[in-house]
Amino acid sequence: MRNVIATTVLTLGLTLTLLTCPARPGWAQSTGKDVGQKAAETGEAIRDYSVEKKDEAVAHAKRLAADLNARIKELETQAAKETGEAKTKAQAQLKELRAKRAEASRKLADLSRASKASWDRAKEGFANAYRDLAAAYDRAAAELKK
Secondary structure (H helix, E strand, O other): OHHHHHHHHHHHHHHHHHHHOOOOOOHHHOOHHHHHHHHHHHHHHHHOOOHHHHHHHHHHHHHHHHHHHHHHHHHHHHHHOOOHHHHHHHHHHHHHHHHHHHHHHHHHHHHHHOOOOOHHHHHHHHHHHHHHHHHHHHHHHHHHHO
16 A cells, blocks of 8 residues: 555656656646646545554655645746746736645645544545645646746
8 A cells, every 4th residue: 555655656746847847848748637637646645544644644745745835936936037928827827826735735734633533534635635736736837838
């Protein structure tokens, strides 16, 4: 089970890396569906953690969030270089992305504070918020690549 989870995390990390890697322009054309699918798989991996593995699940979730936060900062840097309509569109995408990131952070905090009774609800909440964040990231990255 842990190998499946580790593989899923690595797959998502590699997918996001490949999507944002300027040295691989052909790979940067992955669709939102690709990233969305990988995020859904990662969300499923979080859902597989039992309450007994709470610390491991929270650490896993924090790594996912930190990786995506770094990528968001890269997008913000790219967006700052845009001008005109492209800048306006990029800023709108980043605004949505920041809102999704804030929600995922709240759900991560809920996950870390979850009791045995609230564990399943907290896992579900984080998994859904992370999936939404990854999809918003993909939309923002696609907008900046135009």
